[in-house]
Amino acid sequence: MTKAMVLGATGHIGAHVVRALLGRGHEVRAAYRSEKYLSVLEGLPVERVKVNLDRPEELREALRGCSWVFHAAGYYPSNRPSRAEAIRAGIESARRDLEEIRRAGPERVVFTSSAATFIESNSIYTAVKIAMEQEALRAAGAGLPVVIVNPSLCIGEYDAHAFSGRSVLAFAKYRLGWYTSTSFNVVYTGDVGVGHVRAAEAGRVGERYLLAGQNISLKEFGTLACRELGLPPPRWKIPLAAVYLAACGVELFAAVTGREPLFTREEARRIRVGYRLDGSKVVRELGTPQTPPAEAIRRAVEWFKQQGYLKESP
Numbered sequence: 001m002t003k004a005m006v007l008g009a010t011g012h013i014g015a016h017v018v019r020a021l022l023g024r025g026h027e028v029r030a031a032y033r034s035e036k037y038l039s040v041l042e043g044l045p046v047e048r049v050k051v052n053l054d055r056p057e058e059l060r061e062a063l064r065g066c067s068w069v070f071h072a073a074g075y076y077p078s079n080r081p082s083r084a085e086a087i088r089a090g091i092e093s094a095r096r097d098l099e100e101i102r103r104a105g106p107e108r109v110v111f112t113s114s115a116a117t118f119i120e121s122n123s124i125y126t127a128v129k130i131a132m133e134q135e136a137l138r139a140a141g142a143g144l145p146v147v148i149v150n151p152s153l154c155i156g157e158y159d160a161h162a163f164s165g166r167s168v169l170a171f172a173k174y175r176l177g178w179y180t181s182t183s184f185n186v187v188y189t190g191d192v193g194v195g196h197v198r199a200a201e202a203g204r205v206g207e208r209y210l211l212a213g214q215n216i217s218l219k220e221f222g223t224l225a226c227r228e229l230g231l232p233p234p235r236w237k238i239p240l241a242a243v244y245l246a247a248c249g250v251e252l253f254a255a256v257t258g259r260e261p262l263f264t265r266e267e268a269r270r271i272r273v274g275y276r277l278d279g280s281k282v283v284r285e286l287g288t289p290q291t292p293p294a295e296a297i298r299r300a301v302e303w304f305k306q307q308g309y310l311k312e313s314p
């Protein structure tokens with residue numbers, strides 16, 4: 001039995017990592033920042049410890065006695081900072097956390113990056129995740145036993161922040177009756193949790209492991225989500241040219257108001273191209289499960305319903 005620290009244990013991915021560790025008989029110290037989301041750990045036999053990563057002394061104290069560290073509390077640019085600011089914040093936070101972890105001398109570190117680093121894109125999110133991943137690779141080169149995992153779009157239960165779950169909730173909230181011709185990759189978060197633990201057990205130091213599930217079109221995804229939500233499936237196909245025109249409008253508005261655009265032509269181009277990922281290396285090398293998207297969406301919707309996220313929907 002190994003004692004494992006999970007940073008971001010109240011997060012969507014962290015909550016599944018905690019469960020996967022317990023399922024394999026490990027001891028868990030679960031780090032949370034805000035009490036608001038502690039309910040995702042309710043009833044679990046874990047040690048809870050409050051850690052704000054912006055206060056390195058809290059992390060230092062919390063890491064004592066843990067052989068494994070799972071870092072699923074990485075920075076992501078949620079409040080639309082400028083590109084340069086976001087990259088700087090990502091690099092500084094990754095460097096600071098990894099240095100603190102190095103000092104604690106763990107046997108294994110699993111660093112949660114993103115499948116975005118496998119996809120050609122010019123988005124701020126991708127740029128931040130690439131910069132942070134470089135920090136982790138640099139730390140591995142300098143002797144930290146870190147393995148990197150790269151989840152694609154995670155769908156499942158315990159998504160209290162609704163970071164990726166908003167892609168499902170949007171169908172209920174906005175009654176999205178439309179779709180456009182694009183595709184992406186969806187992975188069940190439970191499989192991602194297991195992937196993290198397998199990466200600690202059997203992953204190679206300095207290696208990146210793509211935790212991807214199934215490639216799916218937006219129409220299929222929307223149809224599955226709407227079925228679970230009790231809504232009619234998306235019916236109207238929006239031409240990609242209209243999506244591109246909308247991005248032009250948003251960028252123009254942003255230029256006039258001096259703000260970061262909420263949606264860019266680059267993102268519109270990405271929608272046109274879509275992306276497909278192949279997660280078979282991890283299935284082969286680490287033996288992770290592959291739950292179908294329909295089941296991932298079913299579990300996510302059931303959880304969102306139980307937690308009251310869908311009160312106003314039918």
Ligand SMILES: NC(=O)c1ccc[n+]([C@@H]2O[C@H](COP(=O)([O-])OP(=O)(O)OC[C@H]3O[C@@H](n4cnc5c(N)ncnc54)[C@H](OP(=O)(O)O)[C@@H]3O)[C@@H](O)[C@H]2O)c1
Pocket residue numbers: 007008009010011012013014032033034035037051052053054072073074075076112113114115150151152153154155159160161162163164
């Ligand atoms: N979800 C996805 O589809 C997906 C896919 C690929 C990669 N990722 C990456 O995986 C990581 C985790 O994603 P997630 O979906 O699990 O996010 P999430 O649900 O928003 O959870 C983030 C967790 O990190 C904690 N946290 C964030 N900043 C912190 C800080 N400064 N100090 C201490 N704790 C902090 C949060 O604490 P609070 O509860 O207090 O907020 C929460 O527990 C992110 O870096 C994300 O970019 C996510």
